[in-house]
Amino acid sequence: MLDITTLHYLVVAAALFVLGVIGVLTRRNVVIVLMSIELILNAVNLNLVAFSRMWGNLHGQVFSIFIVVDAAAEAAVGLGILIAFFRNKETINVDEIDLLKW
Amino acid sequence: MLQALHSFIGHDAPGGTPGQANNQLWALIYVLIIFAGVSVAVMAMNWLERKALAHFQVRLGPMRVGPHGLLQPIADAVKLLIKEDIIPDEADAFVFWIAPLIGLLAAFTVYTVVPFGPSQAVSDMNIGILFMLGVSSLAVLGIVMAGWASNSHYPLIGALRSSAQMVSYEVAMGLAVISAILMTSLHGLGLYGVSSQSDGTGTLSMIGIVQAQQEQHVWFLFKFFPLGLIAFVIFAIAMVAETNRAPFDLPEAESELTAGFHTEYSGLRWSLFMLAEYAAMIAVSAIAVTLWLGGWLRPFPNLLSGPTWDFIFALFPGLTFLGLGAVAFLGTARMPKHPYFKIQTIGLAGFGVVLAGIGVLLLAVPIAAKVSNQDFLNRSTLALMNVYWFVLKVALFMYLYIWYRATWPRYRFDQLMKVGWKVMLPISLGVLIVTAIVGVIL
Amino acid sequence: MTPVATPLFFYMLSGIAILGGLLVITRRNAVHSALALIVTLLAVAGLYLMLYAPFVAGVQIIVYAGGIMVLFLFVIMLVNLERTVKQRQFNRIWPVGLVASCALLALFLSVYEKGKSLFEGRPVPTLTEASNTQQVGVLLYGNAGQIGPYTFAFEIASLLLLVAILGAVIMAKKRI
Numbered sequence: 001m002l003d004i005t006t007l008h009y010l011v012v013a014a015a016l017f018v019l020g021v022i023g024v025l026t027r028r029n030v031v032i033v034l035m036s037i038e039l040i041l042n043a044v045n046l047n048l049v050a051f052s053r054m055w056g057n058l059h060g061q062v063f064s065i066f067i068v069v070d071a072a073a074e075a076a077v078g079l080g081i082l083i084a085f086f087r088n089k090e091t092i093n094v095d096e097i098d099l100l101k102w
Numbered sequence: 103m104l105q106a107l108h109s110f111i112g113h114d115a116p117g118g119t120p121g122q123a124n125n126q127l128w129a130l131i132y133v134l135i136i137f138a139g140v141s142v143a144v145m146a147m148n149w150l151e152r153k154a155l156a157h158f159q160v161r162l163g164p165m166r167v168g169p170h171g172l173l174q175p176i177a178d179a180v181k182l183l184i185k186e187d188i189i190p191d192e193a194d195a196f197v198f199w200i201a202p203l204i205g206l207l208a209a210f211t212v213y214t215v216v217p218f219g220p221s222q223a224v225s226d227m228n229i230g231i232l233f234m235l236g237v238s239s240l241a242v243l244g245i246v247m248a249g250w251a252s253n254s255h256y257p258l259i260g261a262l263r264s265s266a267q268m269v270s271y272e273v274a275m276g277l278a279v280i281s282a283i284l285m286t287s288l289h290g291l292g293l294y295g296v297s298s299q300s301d302g303t304g305t306l307s308m309i310g311i312v313q314a315q316q317e318q319h320v321w322f323l324f325k326f327f328p329l330g331l332i333a334f335v336i337f338a339i340a341m342v343a344e345t346n347r348a349p350f351d352l353p354e355a356e357s358e359l360t361a362g363f364h365t366e367y368s369g370l371r372w373s374l375f376m377l378a379e380y381a382a383m384i385a386v387s388a389i390a391v392t393l394w395l396g397g398w399l400r401p402f403p404n405l406l407s408g409p410t411w412d413f414i415f416a417l418f419p420g421l422t423f424l425g426l427g428a429v430a431f432l433g434t435a436r437m438p439k440h441p442y443f444k445i446q447t448i449g450l451a452g453f454g455v456v457l458a459g460i461g462v463l464l465l466a467v468p469i470a471a472k473v474s475n476q477d478f479l480n481r482s483t484l485a486l487m488n489v490y491w492f493v494l495k496v497a498l499f500m501y502l503y504i505w506y507r508a509t510w511p512r513y514r515f516d517q518l519m520k521v522g523w524k525v526m527l528p529i530s531l532g533v534l535i536v537t538a539i540v541g542v543i544l
Numbered sequence: 545m546t547p548v549a550t551p552l553f554f555y556m557l558s559g560i561a562i563l564g565g566l567l568v569i570t571r572r573n574a575v576h577s578a579l580a581l582i583v584t585l586l587a588v589a590g591l592y593l594m595l596y597a598p599f600v601a602g603v604q605i606i607v608y609a610g611g612i613m614v615l616f617l618f619v620i621m622l623v624n625l626e627r628t629v630k631q632r633q634f635n636r637i638w639p640v641g642l643v644a645s646c647a648l649l650a651l652f653l654s655v656y657e658k659g660k661s662l663f664e665g666r667p668v669p670t671l672t673e674a675s676n677t678q679q680v681g682v683l684l685y686g687n688a689g690q691i692g693p694y695t696f697a698f699e700i701a702s703l704l705l706l707v708a709i710l711g712a713v714i715m716a717k718k719r720i
Contacts, residue, residue: 004554007656007663009595012558014652016565016584018645023569025641026634031574031620035581038612039565042588045600053595054663058676061600062683062694068600068607069701073708075612079619080715086623087718093631197575229677232602239610243582246617250575258621269614306677 009050016043030092034078041071119226119309132224136213144380145175151504158508169450170433185369190253193366197251202367202374205244209381211237216388217308219398219488230308231283234389235276238344241382242268245363248375252366260362263515264346264353270519271343271350274526278337281534282393285322285330286314288541293320293327296544312397319404321396329537334394336530338502341386343522345379348507352515387499388492395495398488413472416483419490420465423457430454553594561587572633574620578613585609599677 016039023036045064052060086092089099120129149164153171156163164171189198215230217223227233242265249261287304289297295318305311315321322330343350354362364375391397400415431454437447467486471479513521564584571577585608592601635641686692 002551004550005663007660008554008558009591010656011653012561012591014649014656015562016588018649018652019562019565019569021648022641022645025645026638027569028631028633028635029574031616031623032569032571032577035568035577035616038581038608039568039584042585042608045604046588046591049592049595049597049600052597058679058683059693061597061676062680064597064600065603065680065684066694066697066701068603069705072607072612073704075615076708076712077715079615080712083619083622083716090625092623092625095635194573194575197579200579227598229598229602232599232606232677236602236605236610239606242610242614243617246614246621247575247579250617250621262618262621265614265618269611272610303675303678 006054013043013046028093119221119223148175154504169446182373188368193253194251201248205378208240209378212385226309229306231306249363257363257365260353270522271340274530275340277530278333281333281537291319315396323394332533345383349510349512387496391495398492400491416468420461423461427454427458557587557590
């Protein structure tokens, strides 16, 4: 317990990942769903950086930088879509965003 | 104990900064000294701003509280502390409470990497400049939350405008910083010198940047003239916008938005915002001084080198304080002779005596070092000089801030955003590209 | 530089990160969730520093905590409705989501337990912290006239950001 190995970091990342998945599956507020997606991406980043430390090269860190760039782009576009939808329907409930439902 | 003191006070302590030497006690002592120093600097800045603005506007400013208003900051602090703490009714109490703390946290954490000398910093992180840029960008969060938590439309609009402005000028700031970092990898001497053996390794650490300027014998302000100058001017303008100061202070201007995002804050909470604003001003000025103005280096360390010139420049701190004491004595002589002013005259004379005493003490150190040539005194002289020149350059920037506020009208918000995105960003990109090309060609 | 009190900092930072994650998914008010997410992001940046990745930690603070979270807070303020705070916060079928996520966590932990032997006995390589940024730069940009292994991906990432800027601006415009 006192010697911090790679496995410790992987467990923390798994916990963050599962918390993000719970947020995506159960919350009704779209903004909080998007924030849970950011939690998931952070968990993946932590995994990558932990493995990069284990193997001793920096490929994991470079890949995690790309994931951060990706998350920024996705957050921007996702929130843009949310704003456009909010202007149309005045709601941010996932259950009420069902215009394409048959 | 004395040995420990000896090894840590002074130029080039063994093992570097307390952060590098893993010395928690000295790191804590440095943190406390910096905290106390910044607080005193903020109070002095408060007084100087009111007096200087007043003199710019041909009036006198605070004159009553102490001699020439010297105790005005203390009176202000006491007033703010005893004011009633008002929280708006529908406001979110937790976010309302935490917003000034985030601004304060962001402003003060930056001082971890500010270098006062080659080993006088709390910790010399390898990503020093990246850390400073990142932490100073956390201040935006405090402002956004302050505006939102106040549950009132003036603070909300002020907070949105202020955060949009800060985020826009952060981009230009970052690009200007990068073009200064590019210059650290050149290893050549002089204005346009690029060494042929330069392997393209620069550094992001603050102490490394100043040491690169020392090695290249030129401040980055003058390197690749005029590229360094343009990058410096972009950073200087962006840092004024970043700290919400005139002429970019529309979000908190009184005539426009009734004090913007801190309208609903009163008493101690408002003073936390002001403390955070002044501390952020000093921090970004410290970045500008470190990156372009040579940090702690004295003027002309290579052109006017040698022990005599070192000794002459080492006398500057003491002479500065003696000069300030002389100004205080001059003020005492010009005080009206009415018995109402007796206390103020005595107070000003006492203040002059204190300043002159500090000046004499600071003169004694280099003179004793020259006479006895003891190692501790030599290193203390060097450390004193480093800290003095750094603080002098930062003080120059502080005076410039006040000068800008007195002189220029404020930008309208759409003009502000236009300048930020359409003028500053292309120019800073251009400077970056040209610096990189010149660095490769030469 | 020898690390100091590593287990203490690890447990403190990971505890703060997980607590922040819990607060993100359970708060009624979206602004409180955003604040908790900022705390989580800063704690994860601290974990990166412990993993000898200072550049990634700096990028995390500048981009994630200083950029993306400001964007989230702006949008929360724009779409803030009074009635969302008083409505039901969780789905009607939230037990199903919870059970599925717990199953996922159990899967992860069993995989780690089975593969535990892969992580032991490996000598921890000494990464020099001094040139971390430079090595990342070499991987991204290339060295001595050659392009690096990730240069192409770097250029495509910049195109991705351009597309994202255009997309966000067009999506949020009132009239195209």
